[in-house]
Amino acid sequence: MxxxxxxxxxxxxxxxxxxxxxxxxxxxxxxxxxxxxxxxxxxxxxxxxxxxxxxxxxxxxxxxxxxxxxxxxxxxxxxxxxxxxxxxxxxxxxxxxxxxxxxxxxxxxxxxxxxxxxxxxxxxxxxxxxxxxxxxxxxxxxxxxxxxxxxxxxxxxxxxxxxxxxxxxxxxxxxxxxDVIGCELGGAVKNVIALAYGVATAMGLGDNTKATLITRGLAETLRLGVALGADPLTFAGLAGLGDLVATCSSPFSRNRTFGEHLGRGETLEEAQTSTRQTAEGVKSCLGIRDLARKHGVDMPITEQVERICHEGVAPKVAMLALMNRELQHEVR
Missing domain, CATH: 3.40.50.720 (NAD(P)-binding Rossmann-like Domain)
Structure with missing residues (x-):
């Protein structure tokens, strides 16, 4: 071959x-x-x-x-x-x-x-x-x-x-x-969640915060995937949880590293200069946000990552916005 x-x-x-x-x-x-x-x-x-x-x-x-x-x-x-x-x-x-x-x-x-x-x-x-x-x-x-x-x-x-x-x-x-749909969405959305994970890491936030971001990030991915016709079980596998954990936790992850620069207060342009590599989540967060809105899917972490990257919102402000959302049932 x-x-x-x-x-x-x-x-x-x-x-x-x-x-x-x-x-x-x-x-x-x-x-x-x-x-x-x-x-x-x-x-x-x-x-x-x-x-x-x-x-x-x-x-x-x-x-x-x-x-x-x-x-x-x-x-x-x-x-x-x-x-x-x-x-x-x-x-x-x-x-x-x-x-x-x-x-x-x-x-x-x-x-x-x-x-x-x-x-x-x-x-x-x-x-x-x-x-x-x-x-x-x-x-x-x-x-x-x-x-x-x-x-x-x-x-x-x-x-x-x-x-x-x-x-x-x-x-x-x-x-x-x-399940091509589920596998692709898992790979795309995890980059956005890894940006949030990197921001939290640079802010000095602990394992409770990081575990919450991974878990609720997976929930966002699952909601969008189901709306697009993906198999929910895909997100419990390598293309979902596996890729998400690796990309969030590894220092080799471009998206996590880029998020750390943003979490230290750098602008998007400064972070791009510092990393000198493509962090797919920076651009994809816009497309994923638009895709979610088109299908009526709530993706609050993705929304806040987009605000940090493209609207200049301070990470602390974005974190407060996530914590102050209306209370709800976990699996909805």
């Missing part, structure tokens, strides 16, 4: 290593030629993992068509808000029955569509060809080959099983799921 990984960021690089270690030949597309050359000639990604040698099965190019042509599995690992524009340029190179694998965890701002919906709409492929990989998969730990699990979701179970086999490495155990 041959695979293309479009995107040489941290997770794209780690996923390319997983594919290679599982026995697949991989071509990584890097936006910059110098990165592609380093991966191809020196076997390292200088921007993210300069100390880790990549497997010999991996090569790289700065030409997307070269990576895609002949690939049975095409992995999309670009920032969520750039997917539509990139894929429109790449679609002509796709093989007729290639599986399109989404590693992206976001909601498109202009449309409030999930990434799999954007892929189908932009490429014209059937939804059954789109596979979502999600779960507690922090790239630095994957690169260290620490044991982890993930979810391979597709409405076509046979295709999910084929991709599952292609990403089964000694240190990564994939599970299949047919």
């Amino acid at each position: 041959r695979a293309a990984v479009l995107g040489a960021g941290s997770w794209g690089t780690a996923f390319a290593k997983v594919l290679a270690d599982a026995g697949t030949d991989v071509t990584v597309w890097a936006r910059r030629e110098e990165v592609a050359a380093s991966i191809r000639d020196r076997r390292v990604n200088p921007d993210y993992f300069p100390q880790t040698r990549l497997p010999d099965r991996i090569t790289a190019t700065a030409h997307a068509g070269e990576a895609i042509t002949g690939a049975e599995v095409v992995v999309l690992a670009v920032p969520s808000q750039t997917l539509r524009g990139n894929l429109a340029e790449w679609v002509r190179h796709l093989e007729p029955d290639a599986s399109l694998v989404s590693l992206m965890k976001g909601i498109e701002l202009s449309t409030t569509k999930r990434m799999s919906e954007v892929i189908v709409e932009t490429s014209g492929v059937a939804a059954e060809r789109v596979v979502v990989v999600t779960g507690p998969n922090l790239a630095p730990e994957i690169m260290l080959e620490q044991p982890a699990a993930t979810v391979v979701a597709c409405t076509d179970l046979d295709r999910a099983k084929a991709v599952q086999k292609a990403v089964t490495a000694p240190y990564l155990r994939p599970y299949t799921n047919t």
Whole structure:
């Protein structure tokens, strides 16, 4: 089997290593030629993992068509808000029955569509060809080959099983799921909750607060998922609770780290300068908020994260707004 990984960021690089270690030949597309050359000639990604040698099965190019042509599995690992524009340029190179694998965890701002919906709409492929990989998969730990699990979701179970086999490495155990909606929402909303968790951490708040944010954040995700037709059980699994806990608790989490900068009183622009990496939750909180309002779903933590990020509301003010909400039954 041959695979293309479009995107040489941290997770794209780690996923390319997983594919290679599982026995697949991989071509990584890097936006910059110098990165592609380093991966191809020196076997390292200088921007993210300069100390880790990549497997010999991996090569790289700065030409997307070269990576895609002949690939049975095409992995999309670009920032969520750039997917539509990139894929429109790449679609002509796709093989007729290639599986399109989404590693992206976001909601498109202009449309409030999930990434799999954007892929189908932009490429014209059937939804059954789109596979979502999600779960507690922090790239630095994957690169260290620490044991982890993930979810391979597709409405076509046979295709999910084929991709599952292609990403089964000694240190990564994939599970299949047919609930694409639930798996994608779990991956998108957890980034927003992790921002809140980071804010709370920087404010010096304790474990009671953090446990509350994780639990009530999961409740928000579940409410939105059910409204969109997801299976509630998905949110108790790796794509829901598992990914949420990892992204909130890990210092490797971009979203948690970004939230910590906001919690220390930095503006959005200052936090972006400090972190120098994409925190998907910063943009996705707008799309998720709009999606929730469209479906009449109450998501108070998401609302307050959006206010902190995009309206300049102080974290203490946002926390008070959450604590002063009208009292209600827990499971409603």
